Amino acid sequence: MHGLINRAIQSFVCATYGQSCWLRVTEAARLGFIEFEAMLVYDDDMTARVLDALSVDLDRSQAEILEDVGTYLVSHPNMEGLRRLLRFGGVSYVEFLHSLDDLADRVRLAVSDLALPTLELRELSATEYQLGCSPGLPGYSSVMVGVLRAMADDYGALVMLSHEERYQDSDVISIMLVESAFAEGRHFDLGARNG
Amino acid sequence: MTDTQELAGLLETLCPMFLLVDQKGCIGQAGSTLQKLRPELPLVGQGFLDVFELIRPRTVTTVPALMSMAGAKLHLKFRDEPRTTLKGLVAPLQQSGGAVINLSFGISILDAVRDYALTSADFSGTDLAIELLYLVEAKSAAMEASRSLNLRLQGAMLAAEEQAYTDTLTGLKNRRAMDHVLGHLILTNSAFALMHLDLDFFKSVNDRLGHAAGDYVLQQAARIMLEETRSADTVARVGGDEFVIIFKGLTQEGTLASIADRLIARLNEPMMFQTQPCSISASIGTALSTQLQVLKAADILHAADLALYQAKRDGRSCHRLYSTLTNVQS
Numbered sequence: 445m446h447g448l449i450n451r452a453i454q455s456f457v458c459a460t461y462g463q464s465c466w467l468r469v470t471e472a473a474r475l476g477f478i479e480f481e482a483m484l485v486y487d488d489d490m491t492a493r494v495l496d497a498l499s500v501d502l503d504r505s506q507a508e509i510l511e512d513v514g515t516y517l518v519s520h521p522n523m524e525g526l527r528r529l530l531r532f533g534g535v536s537y538v539e540f541l542h543s544l545d546d547l548a549d550r551v552r553l554a555v556s557d558l559a560l561p562t563l564e565l566r567e568l569s570a571t572e573y574q575l576g577c578s579p580g581l582p583g584y585s586s587v588m589v590g591v592l593r594a595m596a597d598d599y600g601a602l603v604m605l606s607h608e609e610r611y612q613d614s615d616v617i618s619i620m621l622v623e624s625a626f627a628e629g630r631h632f633d634l635g636a637r638n639g
Numbered sequence: 640m641t642d643t644q645e646l647a648g649l650l651e652t653l654c655p656m657f658l659l660v661d662q663k664g665c666i667g668q669a670g671s672t673l674q675k676l677r678p679e680l681p682l683v684g685q686g687f688l689d690v691f692e693l694i695r696p697r698t699v700t701t702v703p704a705l706m707s708m709a710g711a712k713l714h715l716k717f718r719d720e721p722r723t724t725l726k727g728l729v730a731p732l733q734q735s736g737g738a739v740i741n742l743s744f745g746i747s748i749l750d751a752v753r754d755y756a757l758t759s760a761d762f763s764g765t766d767l768a769i770e771l772l773y774l775v776e777a778k779s780a781a782m783e784a785s786r787s788l789n790l791r792l793q794g795a796m797l798a799a800e801e802q803a804y805t806d807t808l809t810g811l812k813n814r815r816a817m818d819h820v821l822g823h824l825i826l827t828n829s830a831f832a833l834m835h836l837d838l839d840f841f842k843s844v845n846d847r848l849g850h851a852a853g854d855y856v857l858q859q860a861a862r863i864m865l866e867e868t869r870s871a872d873t874v875a876r877v878g879g880d881e882f883v884i885i886f887k888g889l890t891q892e893g894t895l896a897s898i899a900d901r902l903i904a905r906l907n908e909p910m911m912f913q914t915q916p917c918s919i920s921a922s923i924g925t926a927l928s929t930q931l932q933v934l935k936a937a938d939i940l941h942a943a944d945l946a947l948y949q950a951k952r953d954g955r956s957c958h959r960l961y962s963t964l965t966n967v968q969s
Binding site: 448481482483484525526528529532534535550553554555633634635636 | 749751752753754756757758759760769770772773774776777778780781784785788791
């Protein structure tokens with residue numbers, strides 16, 4: 445599993461539950477170290493052990509935790525850079541949804557060895573969408589639910605999401621757009637590069 | 640007139656940084672993004688060459704010269720601040736004698752989006768500007784992550800070197816390792832002999848033939864020491880041309896003397912570095928753990944040192960035992 449994914453989980457746990465929780469989890473998962481490096485690749489098994497240990501430690505399901513990871517990735521100040529990259533996808537929430545078709549390619553453009561499953565948006569009507577997540581990365585669709593919810597807030601859109609059962613091998617997320625300009629949303633300045 | 644309006648509308652959709660100029664070089668229409676760069680200065684009515692300065696080709700200073708640049712890539716700058724650089728392309732209009740001049744940011748886009756607070760609405764849908772901005776941010780973030788990894792790896796490497804027990808040049812143990820072995824032997828009350836070996840004339844090889852020759856000699860000397868000792872013995876390079884050999888469980892002076900003599904004999908043989916012969920020798924002093932009343936690492940090293948200096952005083956290229964020194968008590 446790519447270090448960026450492991451690092452995201454680590455960053456989420458430390459920011460949300462504190463360093464001591466992360467230390468307990470690395471101990472229980474028998475990692476043998478406490479820091480994932482973002483630019484190294486680790487055994488998939490390590491990530492699975494971390495998520496198992498985290499689930500036990502927090503007494504919450506992995507799907508719930510991963511949804512929170514998705515929300516964290518977009519909304520936490522630590523992750524402002526990532527939010528900006530996602531906001532490059534479009535000027536409205538609907539445009540952003542459509543840009544998800546290219547997300548895996550965009551990610552590969554930035555980090556060539558980070559392969560994410562492809563996403564496919566189906567537009568059922570102007571307010572109803574379905575996002576299909578290809579298999580390959582367990583829990584990815586749960587993370588995406590969190591990302592979609594947080595990005596809706598970011599754009600000021602009001603949406604209802606439901607994470608449905610597997611459909612022909614790929615997870616499906618249903619997105620109901622209640623109002624595209626529900627709230628102000630957060631500002632996105634093209635030129636406000638970090639550093 | 641209606642033709643011009645239609646053309647301007649078309650250009651506004653396709654390339655919102657266009658200018659329509661007449662045959663005198665006067666701006667008749669300006670794209671909305673370009674106008675956004677100069678909110679205080681209505682571009683329509685201005686002379687193109689009054690607003691922009693050509694950087695390349697520099698020789699273009701008149702309107703006819705500008706018109707003759709059809710199809711060529713132009714580099715230009717605003718004449719006033721901020722002096723954003725732009726790329727331009729002139730496409731002449733046959734009927735009116737004027738031209739369409741399309742401008743773009745090129746590499747200056749990174750500063751331009753910040754300086755002029757541009758948004759994605761300022762670029763046409765097919766413009767790669769947004770992708771470029773995305774890529775710059777994504778790559779910068781990835782590069783930053785790699786850079787911080789490199790820094791940490793470098794720190795880890797330095798720490799590992801500090802903790803290492805091997806002399807990288809010769810492959811022998813280093814001073815740290817020798818201290819460690821010596822401490823362990825003393826702690827466990829083991830009997831052992833400690834030989835302090837110093838290469839003679841090494842400095843002159845280094846000075847005369849260079850560091851590569853010096854390194855070669857050290858490596859050859861290390862090989863000889865390893866060949867003349869048992870694998871259980873510790874051979875360490877403790878200084879530039881200083882070595883310590885610890886013989887665990889060996890306290891017979893006769894055996895030690897013959898080992899020392901063999902070492903000196905072999906080190907005396909000239910070594911060939913490339914085509915140059917390098918002649919060195921060795922002086923050795925040996926002390927036994929059993930010869931000290933209270934065994935301390937510093938003391939046995941000192942005892943071997945004294946024997947070594949006696950060997951040096953006696954003309955180098957020889958071996959002296961601590962027990963034979965006249966002015967010390969055993």
